[in-house]
Amino acid sequence: MKTVYLDHHATTPLDAEVLEVMMPYLTTEFGNASSTTHDYGRRARAAVEQGREEVAALIGAEQPDEIIITSGATESDNLAMKGLALQRADHSGHIITIAIEHKAILDTARFLEKQGFSVSFAPIDRYGLVDLEELRGLIRPDTFLITIQAANSEIGTIQPIAEIGAIAHEHNLLFHTDAVQALGKVDVDVVRDHIDMLSISAHKIYGPKGVGALYVRKGIRLQPLIHGGGHEMGMRSGTLNVAGVVGLGKAALLAKRDLVSESARLTALRDRLRQGIESRIDLVQLNGHPTRRLANNLNFSFSFVEGESLMLGCRGFALSSGSACTSASLQSSYVLRALQVPDAIAHSSIRFGLGKSNTDEQIDALLELLVENVKRLREMSPLYDMAREGIDIESFSWSEHDHHNH
Amino acid sequence: MDAWDDYTEEVMDHYEHPRNVGVVDNPDGVGIVGNPACGDVMKLSIRVENDHIVEAKFKTFGCGAAIATSSMVTEMVKGKSLDEALQISNKAVAQSLGGLPKIKMHCSVLAEDALKAAIDDYRKKKKEK
Numbered sequence: 001m002k003t004v005y006l007d008h009h010a011t012t013p014l015d016a017e018v019l020e021v022m023m024p025y026l027t028t029e030f031g032n033a034s035s036t037t038h039d040y041g042r043r044a045r046a047a048v049e050q051g052r053e054e055v056a057a058l059i060g061a062e063q064p065d066e067i068i069i070t071s072g073a074t075e076s077d078n079l080a081m082k083g084l085a086l087q088r089a090d091h092s093g094h095i096i097t098i099a100i101e102h103k104a105i106l107d108t109a110r111f112l113e114k115q116g117f118s119v120s121f122a123p124i125d126r127y128g129l130v131d132l133e134e135l136r137g138l139i140r141p142d143t144f145l146i147t148i149q150a151a152n153s154e155i156g157t158i159q160p161i162a163e164i165g166a167i168a169h170e171h172n173l174l175f176h177t178d179a180v181q182a183l184g185k186v187d188v189d190v191v192r193d194h195i196d197m198l199s200i201s202a203h204k205i206y207g208p209k210g211v212g213a214l215y216v217r218k219g220i221r222l223q224p225l226i227h228g229g230g231h232e233m234g235m236r237s238g239t240l241n242v243a244g245v246v247g248l249g250k251a252a253l254l255a256k257r258d259l260v261s262e263s264a265r266l267t268a269l270r271d272r273l274r275q276g277i278e279s280r281i282d283l284v285q286l287n288g289h290p291t292r293r294l295a296n297n298l299n300f301s302f303s304f305v306e307g308e309s310l311m312l313g314c315r316g317f318a319l320s321s322g323s324a325c326t327s328a329s330l331q332s333s334y335v336l337r338a339l340q341v342p343d344a345i346a347h348s349s350i351r352f353g354l355g356k357s358n359t360d361e362q363i364d365a366l367l368e369l370l371v372e373n374v375k376r377l378r379e380m381s382p383l384y385d386m387a388r389e390g391i392d393i394e395s396f397s398w399s400e401h402d403h404h405n406h
Numbered sequence: 407m408d409a410w411d412d413y414t415e416e417v418m419d420h421y422e423h424p425r426n427v428g429v430v431d432n433p434d435g436v437g438i439v440g441n442p443a444c445g446d447v448m449k450l451s452i453r454v455e456n457d458h459i460v461e462a463k464f465k466t467f468g469c470g471a472a473i474a475t476s477s478m479v480t481e482m483v484k485g486k487s488l489d490e491a492l493q494i495s496n497k498a499v500a501q502s503l504g505g506l507p508k509i510k511m512h513c514s515v516l517a518e519d520a521l522k523a524a525i526d527d528y529r530k531k532k533k534e535k
Contacts, residue, residue: 344442
């Protein structure tokens with residue numbers, strides 16, 4: 001049996017319609033979009049411009065040339081933050097973000113701190129939601145950028161980006177949002193939501209890997225990270241990945257077309273899984289926001305059961321966990337830790353990332369496996385015994401634990 | 407699930423059909439090692455007769471590798487003298503399972519530590535008697 005894919009926050013399969021429109025640009029239409037002295041180049045240029053328009057339409061950008069093509073959202077995040085920061089003559093100033101951003105934001109923020117910029121983290125509540133008043137209070141005279149994600153990839157919490165954008169603009173700051181997880185599930189409009197820069201990834205919306213975009217509002221200048229032929233309004237040099245842009249455009253078009261219907265379908269599927277878990281398994285905890293949540297995301301902790309062992313039990317389903325034992329770093333999820341979720345609960349978490357191909361039948365089959373394996377693994381768990389005996393696991397004096405360093 | 411491909415058949419067999427799950431009645435020695443904050447805890451209880459381990463049972467909170475090594479160590483110690491049991495290393499447990507992915511080797515240390523802790527506990531109790 002083919003493994004059921006439930007990890008759509010990590011990546012999505014390429015849509016057949018997207019592949020179809022890309023194919024000519026991987027074969028006969030090989031022109032360089034910058035070589036417009038002949039038909040080959042002009043056709044490639046036209047295809048790129050159509051892709052740009054489709055991306056612009058998805059996010060409500062007023063002009064297609066506000067869309068800068070990149071290699072993906074990591075590059076887009078880097079370009080937004082470094083490109084803006086390094087444009088500042090004195091290489092100083094203040095950036096506000098939150099602790100549950102993607103590493104492309106967090107590591108770039110750390111890099112900029114080393115360059116002399118300062119970074120503040122706006123407090124988030126236990127659901128991951130940013131506190132708008134606290135955010136407002138962090139703004140300083142030298143603040144020049146707020147960057148806060150539209151939605152989180154692990155816990156699915158949707159941030160109030162329109163309100164954040166309004167606060168930024170009240171203070172004449174720029175607002176960047178990494179909208180990778182939100183696009184296709186949440187209606188995002190850069191004008192209505194006061195967004196100055198926005199990161200997009202094609203492969204999270206059923207497009208190809210290796211291509212993305214950064215929306216940059218007209219008039220904003222960024223220091224390029226990649227110098228060369230002056231492509232992409234001088235902000236990102238390099239011969240364009242024509243097939244990739246065509247695929248990104250088509251994926252954006254489909255995301256816009258199916259936004260309402262697919263979000264509704266995913267919400268129903270998600271709620272079926274959620275209700276099944278909550279009604280059939282005790283001692284579970286929903287991580288992330290109960291209502292302000294991506295249509296395709298659930299994140300549950302199953303107390304006293306380690307996440308990796310539970311995933312093994314759910315054979316035939318591709319899932320992910322916030323457990324240390326599934327990460328190379330041997331650390332539990334930094335997102336869950338930032339929400340003050342106790343480590344033991346973080347190790348017990350499973351993320352369910354639903355997508356286009358998932359069905360009610362798959363969810364029901366998964367539920368059976370979850371019920372059966374949580375029961376089985378709890379019977380095997382010394383922590384479950386302790387809890388039943390009334391021993392507090394948090395305050396128990398555990399042995400010094402250093403075997404991870406052997 | 408990709409993790410199935412990372413593990414040997416022996417590991418998956420012990421994960422799916424763990425041997426000796428539970429707690430020995432009136433155990434002679436008990437070892438609890440690990441920490442829920444680190445994602446793994448193992449409780450190993452043993453019954454000892456004539457300085458030999460005649461029964462060993464485990465309870466483990468941990469990943470597939472932690473469960474499989476726990477199960478395997480309870481099989482390996484059965485009938486062994488305490489001194490022989492103390493010679494069992496995490497590497498030997500992992501080898502008996504046909505090996506573990508490199509990143510999971512640390513999980514097998516839990517089994518070795520729990521065994522040592524249970525034997526220590528037995529010897530401490532014996533002295534007190």
